[in-house]
Structures are given as structure tokens and as C-alpha cells.
Amino acid sequence: MLTSRCLKGVVTGYPLGIVAKEIKIQESEFNKDFITRLIPKLDWNVFWSTAKQIGYEGSLTQQIIADYENNENFLKDVHHALVEVDIFEGELICPETNRKFPITDGIPNMLIKDNEL
Amino acid sequence: MACMKLNKLEQYLQDIETFDCPKIKLEQYMTPPHIAACMLHTIQSSFEDIEDKMVADLGCGSGMLLTGSLLMDAAFCSGFDIDPGALRICAKNVSEFEFTSYDLLACDITMLDEKFYNLYDTVVMNPPFGTSSKGMDVEFLKSAMNISSGSVYSLHKSSTRDYITSKARQWHVKNQVIAELRFNLPHSYSFHKKKTVDIAVDLHRFTHT
Numbered sequence: 001m002l003t004s005r006c007l008k009g010v011v012t013g014y015p016l017g018i019v020a021k022e023i024k025i026q027e028s029e030f031n032k033d034f035i036t037r038l039i040p041k042l043d044w045n046v047f048w049s050t051a052k053q054i055g056y057e058g059s060l061t062q063q064i065i066a067d068y069e070n071n072e073n074f075l076k077d078v079h080h081a082l083v084e085v086d087i088f089e090g091e092l093i094c095p096e097t098n099r100k101f102p103i104t105d106g107i108p109n110m111l112i113k114d115n116e117l
Numbered sequence: 118m119a120c121m122k123l124n125k126l127e128q129y130l131q132d133i134e135t136f137d138c139p140k141i142k143l144e145q146y147m148t149p150p151h152i153a154a155c156m157l158h159t160i161q162s163s164f165e166d167i168e169d170k171m172v173a174d175l176g177c178g179s180g181m182l183l184t185g186s187l188l189m190d191a192a193f194c195s196g197f198d199i200d201p202g203a204l205r206i207c208a209k210n211v212s213e214f215e216f217t218s219y220d221l222l223a224c225d226i227t228m229l230d231e232k233f234y235n236l237y238d239t240v241v242m243n244p245p246f247g248t249s250s251k252g253m254d255v256e257f258l259k260s261a262m263n264i265s266s267g268s269v270y271s272l273h274k275s276s277t278r279d280y281i282t283s284k285a286r287q288w289h290v291k292n293q294v295i296a297e298l299r300f301n302l303p304h305s306y307s308f309h310k311k312k313t314v315d316i317a318v319d320l321h322r323f324t325h326t
Contacts, residue, residue: 014232028217033169034192041236083193083218107204109223 015046016101017093020054024088024106035075035082039068051081120161120168120189127154129188133181133210136203143200144245144253148181152298156270156320157185159296160241164322166268167191170238173264175226175257180207182241187216194219195237197226227256235266243272255284258323262290268324272298275317289326296320
């Protein structure tokens with residue numbers, strides 16, 4: 001899911017590039033309170049550009065809207081991109097080294113070998 | 118919403134599939150369903166730290182605590198583990214229940230980046246006891262405290278209680294043993310001579326001060 005995807009961007013260099021080879025959409029119950037609380041914790045710019053890159057930004061804009069707490073459509077689009085869109089197969093790419101981290105069965109693998117530390 | 122009954126939770130958790138071949142170095146023991154159910158039920162009923170919360174499970178393995186947290190209506194759960202094979206089993210287990218508000222990440226728990234700091238409300242975990250790789254229990258705790266803005270619930274051998282408490286004090290973290298449990302571990306590794314081993318385990322609750 002995109003949450004971790006953006007946050008994960010983190011392990012080396014930031015943000016990570018993303019290649020989505022297979023995307024699955026999994027319907028999930030919309031939890032307004034949870035999404036509202038999560039937004040301030042997101043790096044909005046990275047979240048938005050990642051969503052846009054894979055084509056799931058919906059109505060979301062580069063600038064976060066002012067009163068998003070009260071905008072149900074906006075929150076639902078965040079929910080969709082964040083929780084429902086699942087990159088099933090793909091890779092994350094370190095912006096500095098181009099090191100690729102595979103995403104297999106929806107699970108990103110950020111493990112690195114000892115000699116890469 | 119009233120939380121799921123303890124026996125119902127335990128019943129569900131009994132369907133969780135365990136590791137194919139547990140790795141000794143990683144101290145992969147599946148959290149027994151009974152222990153997991155008691156643990157999560159206590160956390161919710163006494164502290165309301167699961168329902169509607171964003172929960173992380175460090176060293177989630179096959180996903181006993183992760184699945185249990187979702188059954189207890191966590192808003193979202195993230196499972197972290199260094200073993201991609203265990204995570205595949207975990208994904209299978211969670212999908213059996215048709216949960217979608219979770220994600221899994223294969224990574225080194227001791228190297229979680231600052232981007233994760235304070236992200237989660239609650240961390241629940243059954244970390245390695247630090248028997249095979251010394252100090253791993255404390256490394257897990259350190260990471261858990263970093264990524265949680267609320268409480269961390271973690272299982273530790275009762276024999277290490279004083280040590281864990283002294284670590285918490287050193288980090289200016291409040292800790293409290295909220296339950297004493299007995300782990301009846303089945304004979305999962307060939308070096309175990311007895312059929313089952315009984316280990317006294319504490320459920321600690323850590324909070325930032």
C-alpha cells in the first residue's frame with residue numbers, strides 16, 4: 001500500500017522511485033476518522049506524486065486542500081490511493097544508487113546485504 | 118462498538134498457519150493463539166489501544182498479533198519482519214479473513230528510518246527473547262518506542278524483567294507488567310529435548326513519559 005510505500009522511501013535516499021507492474025484494487029471500508037488523523041503524518045508531496053505516477057491520484061492535488069477534514073470526497077480519494085490501491089508486483093528504486101527493491105505479492109522487500117550497509 | 122469476545126478471538130486465531138520451518142537464529146516461535154487472544158483482549162478492554170488505532174507489529178512472523186489486532190477492529194495494521202517467507206504466510210493468513218487495511222514490509226527492524234517515528238498509535242509485539250541473538254529484545258523495544266506515539270505492548274521472559282525495567286528507566290520510558298503468562302512452546306526445534314517447554318513470560322506496557 002502507498003502508505004508504507006512513501007514512508008518506506010526512506011531506507012536509502014528519499015523519495016524512492018516506483019515501478020508498478022501489477023496493481024490490485026482491494027475494496028476497503030472507509031474510515032473517515034483514521035484517514036483524517038493520518039494525513040498530517042504523511043509527506044503529502046511524496047504521497048501525491050507517487051499516487052500520480054501510478055495514475056491513482058484521482059481528484060487529489062499537489063497542494064493539500066485547506067479544510068480537508070470536512071471534504072468527504074477528498075478523504076475518500078486519499079483512502080482509495082492509500083489503502084485500496086495495492087502494488088502487487090513492482091519495484092522501488094533508490095534515487096541515488098538506482099538500487100531496486102522488489103515488491104512481490106504486495107510486500108516490498110527493503111532488505112539489504114551486509115556489504116550494502 | 119463492543120469488542121470481540123475473548124473466546125471468539127482465540128477461536129479465530131487458532132486457524133492461523135504457522136512457519137513452515139522456523140529459523141532458530143531469528144527465534145521464530147509462533148505466539149500461541151491463547152496468549153495472543155489474552156494479550157489483545159487485555160490491551161483493548163483495559164487501555165482501549167487497539168480499536169480504531171493504527172497498530173504496528175514488529176517481527177510479525179506469520180501474523181498472529183497482526184491478524185488479532187485486525188479482528189479487534191484496528192483501523193490499520195503494519196507488519197514488519199526480516200523474513201520474506203514468514204510475511205508470505207502472514208499475507209495468506211490475513212487474506213483468509215478478508216482484511217484489506219494492512220500492509221507488510223520486509224525489513225530489518227533495527228534499521229527503521231525516522232520517517233516511521235511516531236507514525237503508529239500502538240505497537241504490539243512478541244519480539245525475539247534475545248536468547249539466540251543477544252540484545253535483540255532490547256533492539257526491538259527501541260524501534261517500537263520510536264515508531265509509536267502511544268503505547269508499546271511487548272512480551273518478555275519474566276527472568277529478564279529487572280533488565281527490561283532498567284532499560285526503560287534508562288530511556289525515560291514508563292513500563293508496567295500488566296500480565297504474567299505461561300508460554301507452552303511445542304517442540305519446534307530439534308534441539309529441544311522435552312516435548313514442550315514452559316516459559317514464564319511478562320506482558321509489558323511501555324508508555325512515553
